[in-house]
Amino acid sequence: MSDSTAAGSSGTPGTPPAPAEAIAAGYAFDGPALDLGALLWDGACLPEFQIRIPLSMLNRHGLVAGATGTGKTKTLQLIAEQLSENGVPVFLADVKGDVSGISAPGVPSERIGERAKEVAQEWEANGYPSEFYSLGGIGPGIPVRATVTSFGPVLLSKVLQLNQTQEQSLGLIFHYADSKGLELIDLKDLRAVVAFLVSDRGKPELKGIGGLSTVTAGVILRALTAFEQQGASEFFGEPEFDSGEFLRTAADGRGTVSVLELPAVQDKPQLFSTFLMWLLADLYNDLPEVGDLEQPKLVFFFDEAHLLFNGASKAFRESITQTVRLIRSKGVGVFFVTQTPKDVPSDVLGQLGNRVQHALRAFTPDDAKALKATVRTFPNSEYDLEELLTRLGTGEAVITVLSEDGAPTPVAATRLRAPRSLMGPVEAGALERAVKSSLLWSRYAEPVDRESAYEKISAEQAAAESAAEAAAAAAGAEKGAEKGAEKAKPAEKAAPKPDPSLVEQVVGSGLFRSLARSVGTQLGREISRSIFGTARRRR
Numbered sequence: 001m002s003d004s005t006a007a008g009s010s011g012t013p014g015t016p017p018a019p020a021e022a023i024a025a026g027y028a029f030d031g032p033a034l035d036l037g038a039l040l041w042d043g044a045c046l047p048e049f050q051i052r053i054p055l056s057m058l059n060r061h062g063l064v065a066g067a068t069g070t071g072k073t074k075t076l077q078l079i080a081e082q083l084s085e086n087g088v089p090v091f092l093a094d095v096k097g098d099v100s101g102i103s104a105p106g107v108p109s110e111r112i113g114e115r116a117k118e119v120a121q122e123w124e125a126n127g128y129p130s131e132f133y134s135l136g137g138i139g140p141g142i143p144v145r146a147t148v149t150s151f152g153p154v155l156l157s158k159v160l161q162l163n164q165t166q167e168q169s170l171g172l173i174f175h176y177a178d179s180k181g182l183e184l185i186d187l188k189d190l191r192a193v194v195a196f197l198v199s200d201r202g203k204p205e206l207k208g209i210g211g212l213s214t215v216t217a218g219v220i221l222r223a224l225t226a227f228e229q230q231g232a233s234e235f236f237g238e239p240e241f242d243s244g245e246f247l248r249t250a251a252d253g254r255g256t257v258s259v260l261e262l263p264a265v266q267d268k269p270q271l272f273s274t275f276l277m278w279l280l281a282d283l284y285n286d287l288p289e290v291g292d293l294e295q296p297k298l299v300f301f302f303d304e305a306h307l308l309f310n311g312a313s314k315a316f317r318e319s320i321t322q323t324v325r326l327i328r329s330k331g332v333g334v335f336f337v338t339q340t341p342k343d344v345p346s347d348v349l350g351q352l353g354n355r356v357q358h359a360l361r362a363f364t365p366d367d368a369k370a371l372k373a374t375v376r377t378f379p380n381s382e383y384d385l386e387e388l389l390t391r392l393g394t395g396e397a398v399i400t401v402l403s404e405d406g407a408p409t410p411v412a413a414t415r416l417r418a419p420r421s422l423m424g425p426v427e428a429g430a431l432e433r434a435v436k437s438s439l440l441w442s443r444y445a446e447p448v449d450r451e452s453a454y455e456k457i458s459a460e461q462a463a464a465e466s467a468a469e470a471a472a473a474a475a476g477a478e479k480g481a482e483k484g485a486e487k488a489k490p491a492e493k494a495a496p497k498p499d500p501s502l503v504e505q506v507v508g509s510g511l512f513r514s515l516a517r518s519v520g521t522q523l524g525r526e527i528s529r530s531i532f533g534t535a536r537r538r539r
Helices: 018-027 055-060 070-084 108-119 153-160 164-179 187-197 203-207 214-229 244-245 271-284 313-330 366-377 384-392 428-435 453-490 502-508 514-522
Strands: 035-042 044-053 063-067 092-096 130-135 143-146 258-262 298-302 333-337 353-355 396-400 412-416
Touching: 018 035, 018 044, 018 313, 035 055, 044 055, 044 412, 055 333, 055 353, 063 070, 063 203, 063 384, 070 092, 070 298, 070 333, 070 412, 092 271, 130 428, 153 164, 153 313, 164 187, 164 214, 164 313, 187 203, 187 214, 187 453, 203 384, 244 271, 244 298, 271 298, 271 313, 271 333, 313 333, 366 384, 366 453, 384 396, 396 502
Parallel strands: 063 333, 063 353, 092 258, 092 298, 130 143, 130 258, 298 333
Antiparallel strands: 035 044, 035 412, 353 396, 396 412
16 A cells, blocks of 8 residues: 655654644544544554544534545445444445445455554454345335425436426426325326426416426426436335435344445436435435434435536535535434545535545546645645645545534544455345345335326326217207207297206316316315425325
8 A cells, every 4th residue: 555645754763753643632532433543644554543533523424535446435334334333323325336245244354454453453344234225126125216296396307407497397397286286106197297287278277376388398298208218217106215214223222224225227327316315305304403412313425426416406506505504403414425525516515524535646637636626625734635645545545524522633644444344245145135034125115006196187187088078979969959849849939058067067167177176175285395395295
């Protein structure tokens, strides 16, 4: 591994350098803390100086960054293991399929033994209680589904890649469906409502709140069709996943590690990154305010975070910022995982109190620019960070966290500890057995397709068409009878025109006008929406 460089002298031989002692003093916490590794100074690893992060500060959020192959995944594993040991549940997104090993004990090796000795770690193989999930049941894992209603218009606009005008129009559509009690469970429900609202009989329904242009509706419908062709229909439906499942602990008191397996959908990064945001927003909606706790209720690792922000609208970014800022008081810590801090908007980055920065590369002018920008995001340091960040080895990082009193700790170059669980994927058969043996499998495995907007609109349409045919036939028969009566009794006065039949009344009311009236009178059905426009239906 590469040596780390530092400004300043190494001091008298045999005695710790004064700058190193000062840095280490900033990590001497009184309360429970996670052990990250040993201090690096002037090319040497100093195991007597341990770098730690207070357990109580994990809900102040964090960032794990670094170039590909520098050890970010192992850092997540190391932190997740210790959180679990302290009874804190953890959520991890497994994009490449190599995090499932956290459920199994690690395999001793010469390299692990050397690392443990270097950082004064008492390494012992151990596995951790884990649950495995998948988006919509694609790939191994307990299916995680969301209804379109609860997913909301802001997040859906992100995955459909709609512009601001189209996003606003989609918001009108959701508002209409919410107010009329039209449940949008899956994508066909949304498509049915959009099609109705641009029909001749549906257009008046939206006039009072701005209307919906046929062109915009066409864009939304085409985007939905393309989205479904990518297999996205699997992700929307019921039973809807309850994000509260992530808050569970095992029988022995350790926190459960919830692993969302994403290899089967890693070619749809915008979709899974937005789904992660839905899970986080859903937690925000449901959890009560708890203030600052001795330890968080959940730590949520948001992998491939740059995908979330790429092409995001202003409203979407503002919603992320607000969620991150407010969810801390609900006992949830969020760690974004990405390549460079510049991938994260400054408003969000400013709220991430704990930083683990792995090595960066500076092969191109853009890389050099990103390196300088990263250095500027750190507090003043005894290190030459611009040089240090390009020389860190795999499993080494520059760290600064929040101390127990909320102040930033000194920047510390650190050689990280080795995870105790398996550093790689578990065997496919073992993963499948773990999924099928979970108590949650029977709750979420089978999709349910109950009556919702699509079925209601289709039924009304079929009824209206049948009524129209019957009315036409009745009108023809009535006209024929009237002509016969006129010939038989030319002097008789015409009979008074009968009242409209029930069929004629239905047809005259408009195809869906009766539906809109009936569902609109269902008390308590209108859905309240939160920061992201997400919602959970009342049950």
